[in-house]
Amino acid sequence: MPGTPKFTVSRWANRRPVLRRGRGRDPLGLRQALPGLLLPAVALAMTLLAALALGGAFGARALAQRWQQGAAAAVTVQLPDMDQARVARTLAALRELPDLVDARPMDQARLAALLRPWLGEIPALPLPAILELRFDPLPENPEGLALRILSVVPGATVETQGVWVARLVALATRVEQTALAAVVLVLLLAVAVATVGIRAGLAARQDVIAILHDLGATDGDIANRFAGRVALLCALGGAAGLALALPALLAFSGLAGSLLGRLPVTRLAELPWRALPWPWLAALPVAVAALGWTTAEVTVRGWLKRLP
Amino acid sequence: MAPRAGGLYVGKMVRFTSVGLRYAPPAGSSDPGMGQDVLSDLSFELPAGSFHWLLGPSGAGKSSLLKLMQLAQRPSRGEMEVLGVITSRARRGELPALRRRIGVVFQDFRLLPHLSAFDNIALPLRIAGRAELALRADVTEMLRWVGLEPKAESLPPELSGGEQQRIAIARAVVMRPALLLADEPTGNLDAVQSRRVLSLLQEMHRMGTTVVVATHSESLVNAYPGPALRLADGRLER
Structure with a gap:
């Protein structure tokens, strides 16, 4: 039997324990x-x-963000001229529509900016009146809504693409x-x-x-x-x-x-x-x-x- | 806490006062034996640096008593003090540091079969955070002490029973424990290997370690006489 071992290790008993890595360290x-x-x-x-x-x-x-940028309103109504009295009468008639939460003329500066890429800067160009309509909830039947608006505002041009865009945005969000x-x-x-x-x-x-x-x-x-x-x-x-x-x-x-x-x-x-x-x-x-x-x-x- | 000198504990190493142990029955168990006392009303003291046999027939409660002393089990009743700490009331987080000062040798060796002899002996040092360079000398010294330096890289299954038990003893004492417990350490060994293992344990005792060796072999006790705790049916015989 070999001689007595030399111990120098008892001081390690109270050290913070750590299992080391390496050979045999698993x-x-x-x-x-x-x-x-x-x-x-x-x-x-x-x-x-x-x-x-x-x-x-x-x-x-x-996709939702891009579509939302392109469709500020659910429905737009275009009047042939900017006759303020006619715009006011039309807005009053449109506000009778069910589920309408907002109806206002599009800002002329914004309209000019939208048209600038196609028409350039022509200050004297007469712009049509564009009315923006928002609904809550969105209309179930956009085509029927367009016909109803036309009955209230004869001669107008109604664009309901925004309804579909809004629906796509809602779908994309879901x-x-x-x-x-x-x-x-x-x-x-x-x-x-x-x-x-x-x-x-x-x-x-x-x-x-x-x-x-x-x-x-x-x-x-x-x-x-x-x-x-x-x-x-x-x-x-x-x-x-x-x-x-x-x-x-x-x-x-x-x-x-x-x-x-x-x-x-x-x-x-x-x-x-x-x-x-x-x-x-x-x-x-x-x-x-x-x-x-x-x-x-x-x-x-x-x-x-x-x-x- | 009693004073310590040079890494050794001075005073009472172990003190049991009316200690009882009852294993909780597993959930859904219908075994009537579970839930009964395995140890009852144990009161004794082991002075620091002493050597004691723990004797009794199989089933007397020797292993349960050793489990209490090595802090692998908490008593169900009574007060238990080990290395100056009242372990029956100690927080769970206090026990690991205390366990690192207690060496244990088992009948079935309990070596990690996927680690070499060297790494098995090094395990307590690594748990204690000892640096690799520093532990190498101690582990090599231990391998030399138990006469197995050439087998440093052998895996336990490649070693004989006696060699495995010597590796287990080396692992138990490499931290220079204040208390060394052995549960039937010669139970699976022949006479020659048994004598060798007992010599190692007695050498630890001569170096100042408190040693408790459980056995049911009266012949072993006759060959190495010493004071004994005798258990029968979970109680100490006077």
Whole structure:
């Protein structure tokens, strides 16, 4: 038997515990308990879905904003001249319409600005009178409304395209809200699946955890080991999911370009790279990793409470 | 807190006062044995630096008593003091630091099978935050002490039972614990390996560590006589 060992270590008993990394620094055997397939695959799928939903939400918002800019009023009524008395009589008659919340003549300066690209600067040009009407709720039957206005204002020109634009804007807004809800749902699903995976890892390593606990490891030591591994796997899966989502998002953005006034895409360089919500997309893998880390911390610390 | 000198505890290492232990029955369990007292009315003191056998037949409660002393279990009743801390009233967060001053050796070794002998011994030091460079010398010294330096990179399944138990002892004492507990440490070993393991434990005792060894082997006690706590049906025999 060799001689008595030289001990110099008792002072370490009260130091803040940290499980080190490196060779043999995976005492929990998490590479086997949390294999590098399930969690990255889940993170990949969830990030892919969330990125597509996020892209859809931002696309719908861009469409709604563009359409709203082009349709200030639901209905416009064009009178052949600017006779103020006739404008006043017409407005009085129109205010009798049901569900009308606002009726006013379009500002002449704004009208001139709208016409300038086509007619240029012609100060002497007589402009027609344009009346803008707003309804709440929007009329169910725009064509019937146009006929009714014509019966009140004979000789006028009625444009009801704004009703359809308003309906499309409302639809796009709903699409945006639904897509954002889908992002939240996808992230919640990711939390649920990660919890199942972490619990499986805990069950596979409960004997090892008990040994580490008996050797003086704190809940934080053990939970941090799990959380670090889960966050790493989620970040890798999330990055892969985002990479897979990008071609689809660029394709969708290219298709929506014609609705947003952009030229058709014929070359790779013309893809609408700048149209994508990059900060939000880049945050997705980080958010997935942070969710995985938090889920692991909460799950493992909760599980460890059963130990004395 | 009693005074300590040179890393060793001076005074009463362990003090039990009317301690009882009852395992809570698992939810939905209909086992009438669960929920009954496994230890009752235990009162004793172990002075610092002492060596004690913990004796009794199988089922007497030896392992449960060792679990209480290693803080792997909380008593159901009574007051328990270990290393100067009344652990029966201590907060849960206070216990890990205390556990790092208690070494435990088990009959089934409880080594981590995916870690080498070196890394198993290094585990308590890494948990305590010891730097890698600094721990290497201590672990190598421990491997040399238990005569297994050439097996540093071997995994536990590649070692014999006696070698695994010596690695387990090295892991238990590498932190220079004030209290060393051994639960049937020779239960799975032949006579030669048993003597070797007992020699290691007695060497720790000579160095000032308080040692408690649970066994049901009277022959082992006869070979290494010493004071004993005798348990029967969860109670101490006087």
